[in-house]
Amino acid sequence: MKNEVKVLSEKCDKQTSHSNKLNLANLSKYICFALVGFSSIASAVQQTTTDLNEQDNRNEARAHAKELGSNLKTRLQEAIKRGGLEVGVEECKLVAEPIAHSLSKEGWTVGRTALRVRNPNNKPDDWETAQLIKFAEQLSENVTGPLEATHVDGKTGEFRYMKAITTGQVCTACHGEQVSPSVLSAIKKAYPEDEATGFKPGSLRGAFTLRYSPTDAE
Ligand code: HEC
Numbered sequence: 001m002k003n004e005v006k007v008l009s010e011k012c013d014k015q016t017s018h019s020n021k022l023n024l025a026n027l028s029k030y031i032c033f034a035l036v037g038f039s040s041i042a043s044a045v046q047q048t049t050t051d052l053n054e055q056d057n058r059n060e061a062r063a064h065a066k067e068l069g070s071n072l073k074t075r076l077q078e079a080i081k082r083g084g085l086e087v088g089v090e091e092c093k094l095v096a097e098p099i100a101h102s103l104s105k106e107g108w109t110v111g112r113t114a115l116r117v118r119n120p121n122n123k124p125d126d127w128e129t130a131q132l133i134k135f136a137e138q139l140s141e142n143v144t145g146p147l148e149a150t151h152v153d154g155k156t157g158e159f160r161y162m163k164a165i166t167t168g169q170v171c172t173a174c175h176g177e178q179v180s181p182s183v184l185s186a187i188k189k190a191y192p193e194d195e196a197t198g199f200k201p202g203s204l205r206g207a208f209t210l211r212y213s214p215t216d217a218e
Pocket of ligand 1: 004007077085087088089090091096097111113114116117118119120122165166167168170171172173174175196205206207
């Protein structure tokens with residue numbers, strides 16, 4: 001933007017001195033001021049639109065993350081009520097991915113991730129790993145409020161969003177330090193590569209992770 005103004009001012013100066021000869025100096029100046037003025041306004045408008053889009057995307061991401069969280073919770077609670085934690089594990093295996101898929105539409109991809117995962121399909125990429133490390137640090141420093149991260153790719157316009165998920169007391173039955181042997185064996189059976197036990201209440205369990213690709217939305 002600064003460069004644009006500079007180039008435009010230089011152009012103006014040149015044109016002004018050139019037009020002096022033609023006695024059009026004043027007129028030319030007005031045009032140039034109008035141009036510089038317009039380009040600043042245009043770019044300010046563009047800036048605001050981008051901010052608004054980002055705000056919209058963030059709000060939509062929050063809503064999708066909430067939907068995924070509450071859908072999973074409902075199914076988990078029902079399953080545990082029906083047949084205990086072991087059935088809860090089976091239910092999670094059956095429904096976690098399909099629910100995430102069903103919410104992934106109109107350019108959005110919705111999921112969960114963690115530094116130590118139960119389902120290897122939930123492994124984080126580099127950006128997610130960096131955010132998860134940051135969330136864990138913020139939690140250990142008792143940072144209050146929701147822990148979130150966003151990123152916009154300047155080239156593709158892809159928007160990314162993450163929200164931390166902490167370990168609640170109820171989660172420790174399947175993710176804690178002392179998981180009962182029968183639950184543990186159900187977990188190992190369904191997820192032989194499980195890394196997602198040993199979490200203390202209040203510690204970072206993982207995060208919701210979402211992406212919005214403008215091109216996929218078309
Ligand atoms: C009945 C056992 C059970 C309980 C209770 C449970 N989970 Fe899980 N959790 C699972 C299973 C099974 C998976 C793997 C789901 C899949 O295939 O994506 C999982 C996966 C996850 C993941 C995705 C990352 C990964 O490790 O693959 C997060 C995040 C997570 N759980 C958080 C929680 C939180 C937070 C709670 C408490 C509110 C909780 N879980 C309670 C069984 C459980």
